[in-house]
Amino acid sequence: MSEKDLTRLAGTFDRVARYFDIMRPLFIGPYRQAAEYTLCQLKNTGSSPALLDIGTGTGTLAGVFATQGAKVTGVDISRGMLDQARKKYGSQIDLVQVPAHAPGPFTDDSFDIVSAAFVLHEMPAGYRMRVLKEMKRLAGQKVLIIDYVPNYNPVITFVEHIEKSDYRRFLAEIDGQLQQLFKNYEKKKLNHFMGLYLCEVS
Ligand SMILES: C[S@@+](CC[C@H](N)C(=O)[O-])C[C@H]1O[C@@H](n2cnc3c(N)ncnc32)[C@H](O)[C@@H]1O
Numbered sequence: 001m002s003e004k005d006l007t008r009l010a011g012t013f014d015r016v017a018r019y020f021d022i023m024r025p026l027f028i029g030p031y032r033q034a035a036e037y038t039l040c041q042l043k044n045t046g047s048s049p050a051l052l053d054i055g056t057g058t059g060t061l062a063g064v065f066a067t068q069g070a071k072v073t074g075v076d077i078s079r080g081m082l083d084q085a086r087k088k089y090g091s092q093i094d095l096v097q098v099p100a101h102a103p104g105p106f107t108d109d110s111f112d113i114v115s116a117a118f119v120l121h122e123m124p125a126g127y128r129m130r131v132l133k134e135m136k137r138l139a140g141q142k143v144l145i146i147d148y149v150p151n152y153n154p155v156i157t158f159v160e161h162i163e164k165s166d167y168r169r170f171l172a173e174i175d176g177q178l179q180q181l182f183k184n185y186e187k188k189k190l191n192h193f194m195g196l197y198l199c200e201v202s
Contacts, residue, residue, distance in 0.1 A: 001124065001127045006077055006099055009077065009078075009122070010078045012163075013057070013078035014078050014080035014081070015080070016080075017058065017080030017081045017083065018080070020057065020084065021058050021084065024058075024060055027060055027117075027118075027194075028060060028064070030146070030190035030191055030194050031060060031061050031064045031117065031146065032064055033190060034061075034146055034190060034196045035061070035064045035065055035068060036068075037188070037196065038113060038142055038144050038196075039068060041142065041198075042112055042113070042141055047069050048070060048071050049070050049071070049113060050070070050071045050072075050073075050111045050112050050113075051065050051070045051072045051073070051112065051113045051114070051115060052074075052103060052106075052110070052111040052113075052114045052115070052138060052139075053065070053072060053073070053114075053115045053117070054075060054100045054114065054116040054119060054131065055076055055077075055100055055116055055117070055118075055119030056074030056081075056082075056085060056093075056095070057076055057078070057085065057117075057118075058081055058084040058085050058088070059074055059084075059085030059088060059089050059093060059095070060117070061115060061146065062074040062085070062089070062093050063085075063089055063092075065115075066089060066092045066093050070113075072092075072093045072094070073094040073095075073096065073111075074093050074094070074095050074096070075095075075096045075097075075099075075100070075104070076095075076097065077098070077099050078097075079097055082095045082096075082097055100123075100131045100134070101127065101134055103138070106138050108137055108138070109138070109139065109140035110138050110140075111138055111139055112140050112141045112142070113142045113144055114136075114138050114139040114142075114143050115143075115144040115145070115146070116135065116144075116145055116146075116147075117146040118146065119147075120132070120145060120147055121147050121148055121165055121167050121171075122163070122165045123170075124169075125169060125173050125177070128170070128173075128177065129177055132177060132178075132181055133181065136182070136199075136201055139201045140201065141201055142198060143182070143199040143201060144197075145178075145196070145198075145199070146190070146194060146196055146197075147170065147174070147195065147197065148167060148170065148171060148193060148194065149171075149187070149189055149193065149195035151193040156193055175187075178197060178199055181199070182199040182201070183200065184199070184200040184202070185198060185200065186198050
């Protein structure tokens with residue numbers, strides 16, 4: 001994605017940021033389920049695993065992990081979305097306005113978990129792969145993706161059409177991309193349209 005594409009996308013999310021959490025009740029249950037499942041599988045992290053949440057938005061997934069005791073950093077390109085996250089979580093989460101492909105000056109394996117919820121389907125394949133590689137580099141144990149699974153919901157098809165996202169291509173390509181990068185990953189349905197793709201970093 002070019003600088004111009006990222007700026008345009010950030011502007012779109014800036015405009016909807018104040019209303020974004022209207023959809024939170026739909027997501028919070030499955031996010032909690034995904035977080036609990038992932039935390040149970042970590043090794044040797046003590047009570048406070050480190051998590052980087054890419055495209056954190058208003059901080060729904062980041063907040064779930066912070067509430068469970070994780071030390072969380074959330075990054076996003078949209079200042080408006082981050083402002084909403086800040087209002088809710090204050091200093092509980094480190095929030096930084098940077099793009100997913102270059103989330104900060106972090107060394108390899110800086111975090112136990114690197115996550116992205118409903119972010120990757122918005123990216124074209126090449127850029128998505130670049131972001132996935134960066135997530136893998138920064139993760140010591142797990143890369144956690146929550147995103148669409150194949151579904152027949154016409155509202156989703158309509159919304160993603162309006163957003164001009166790469167939703168259909170994401171569904172067609174994500175398994176191949178994860179197989180290319182990770183020896184092991186598991187896919188778990190969280191509800192009729194949402195799934196957890198949990199990748200092991202080895
Ligand atoms: C649909 S929202 C999801 C927000 C949050 N992860 C959640 O599940 O509630 C997608 C978020 O990803 C951010 N985003 C999209 N592309 C990005 C990129 N290349 N770098 C950083 N953030 C990005 C958007 O600004 C937006 O806040």
